[in-house]
Amino acid sequence: xxxxxxxxxxxxxxxxxxxRFEENNMSxxxxxxxxxxxxxxxxxxxxxxxxxxxxxxxxxxxxxxNFSQIPLNPDQIVFINCPGDVDHLGIRKINKFVKDGGxxxxxxxxxxxVIEPAFPGFIRYNxxxxxxxxxxxxxxxxxxxxxxxxxxxxxxxxxxxxxxxxPIKVINENDVEILVKSNEVKEKYGESAxxxxxxxxxxxxxxxxxxxxxxxxxxxxxxxxxxxxxxxxEKLKMDDLKKNKYDYMIDDDxxxxxxxxxxxxxxxxxxxxxxxxxxxxxx
Numbered sequence: 001x002x003x004x005x006x007x008x009x010x011x012x013x014x015x016x017x018x019x020r021f022e023e024n025n026m027s028x029x030x031x032x033x034x035x036x037x038x039x040x041x042x043x044x045x046x047x048x049x050x051x052x053x054x055x056x057x058x059x060x061x062x063x064x065x066n067f068s069q070i071p072l073n074p075d076q077i078v079f080i081n082c083p084g085d086v087d088h089l090g091i092r093k094i095n096k097f098v099k100d101g102g103x104x105x106x107x108x109x110x111x112x113x114v115i116e117p118a119f120p121g122f123i124r125y126n127x128x129x130x131x132x133x134x135x136x137x138x139x140x141x142x143x144x145x146x147x148x149x150x151x152x153x154x155x156x157x158x159x160x161x162x163x164x165x166x167p168i169k170v171i172n173e174n175d176v177e178i179l180v181k182s183n184e185v186k187e188k189y190g191e192s193a194x195x196x197x198x199x200x201x202x203x204x205x206x207x208x209x210x211x212x213x214x215x216x217x218x219x220x221x222x223x224x225x226x227x228x229x230x231x232x233x234e235k236l237k238m239d240d241l242k243k244n245k246y247d248y249m250i251d252d253d254x255x256x257x258x259x260x261x262x263x264x265x266x267x268x269x270x271x272x273x274x275x276x277x278x279x280x281x282x283x
Contacts, residue, residue, distance in 0.1 A: 006214060008254045009262035010054040012228060015249060016259075017055075017150070017266055019236050024149045033273040034058075036077060041067050043081025045162070046107045046211040055266060057273075068093055074101030074203065077276050082162075082211060084110025094118045099201030101283070103276050106207050111166050115207055122176055122198050123207060125166045128189045130210075132163035134218035135184040137194050139264065144179075146274045150267040154234060156224070157264035158217045158257060159194055165210040167191040175199065180268065185209070195268060204279070206272055217261040224257030231256045231263070 021030040038059035040049050052059050059079075062070050068089035072078065074097065080086070084106055086094070095118045098104055106114050112125045137159040141147035159182065167189040170176045176198045186192035195208040219225045228250045232238060250259075 006216060006258060006262060007050075007054065008249075008251060009217075009228065009258035010051055010266065012246070012249050012254065012259050013262035013266045014055045015246070016232065016235050016263055017270060019242065020150055023237060026149065029274060029277070032277045033270055036273045036276060037073075037075055038273075039070070039072065039076055039078045041078065041080040041084070041086065043083055043085075043107075043110075045083055045109070046081040046213060048079045048081055048107070048212045051213050051266070051269065055269070064090070072097045072102060075280060077103040077105065077272065079212075080104065080106045080110050080114055082106075082108035082110055084113040086114060088117075091118045098203035098205060101202035101279070103204045103206070103272065103279075105272055106205075107212050108162065108165050108208075108210055111168060111207055111209075115205065119198075119200055119205055122170075122172045122200075122205070123193075123196060124169050124171055126169040126189070126191050128167050128191075130161040130163070130165040130167065130185070130189055132161065134158045134160050134216065134220075135182045136220060137180050137182045137264075139180050139268075141179060144271070146271050147179075147267065150270075151264070152234065155260060155264070156221065158220065158224070158261045159210065159264075160214045160216055160261070161185070161210045162215075168193040168196060168207065168209055170196065172198070179271075180208075204275065208268075212265060212269070214261050214265055217255075217257040219255065219257050224255065224260070226256040227252075228254040228256055228259040231259045235263070 064085045178193045180195035181192040197206045
């Protein structure tokens with residue numbers, strides 16, 4: 001696979017997102033999203049901040065050791081990179097932050113290190129670990145107006161599993177919503193959940209298996225090997241202006257599978273920010 005493919009795919013995906021918002025008359029929503037109040041806790045394995053830089057999102061970065069010292073307010077969204085090594089004061093702080101209305105988003109090993117101790121009884125690590133592989137995923141959001149505007153019927157997104165990723169066992173099936181699932185992961189590792197969310201107090205928790213920054217995609221079908229620019233025609237009403245813009249952005253090495261994978265993960269990311277905006281408007 002092409003090492004440059006994913007960074008470039010994320011850039012292209014971000015531009016497609018912007019254009020989709022415009023086509024759906026949601027430019028105001030986009031403006032609100034990119035002005036979200038975001039705190040990222042760094043980690044040694046995942047690098048959400050790299051995606052945020054590609055998406056032109058502002059954020060403040062802190063390391064896990066300092067996390068329990070920094071002030072938080074419930075209007076913020078905290079993203080915790082894998083492995084999520086925050087201390088017990090940090091765990092208490094996350095619990096209170098979400099209870100008061102904050103949103104928290106974690107990846108992979110943070111399931112065991114953050115979610116289980118801070119929010120017991122919702123989801124847990126199932127004690128299997130995955131191989132390094134790319135799996136096909138399904139985005140389950142028939143009633144989600146936001147994702148409906150971004151994800152189409154012919155999308156066939158791939159998800160990269162880091163070697164030793166932690167499968168997500170849903171304990172509380174009434175309160176945990178599975179937003180993305182994979183039958184392949186269920187067959188191999190016993191659980192289908194890829195990306196889940198649940199409400200806690202006035203706030204919300206999101207967790208995803210593997211890493212937010214997808215390192216690679218794989219070509220499962222003939223369609224995935226098509227040029228990244230073919231994806232534009234599936235996603236957008238193309239005109240000459242857009243065509244010129246994307247011709248300049250998409251190199252020959254970036255294929256459709258990579259752009260689609262980056263677009264799916266960026267869409268989910270934006271969903272979290274959008275949900276937060278809606279919550280704040282409704283309060």
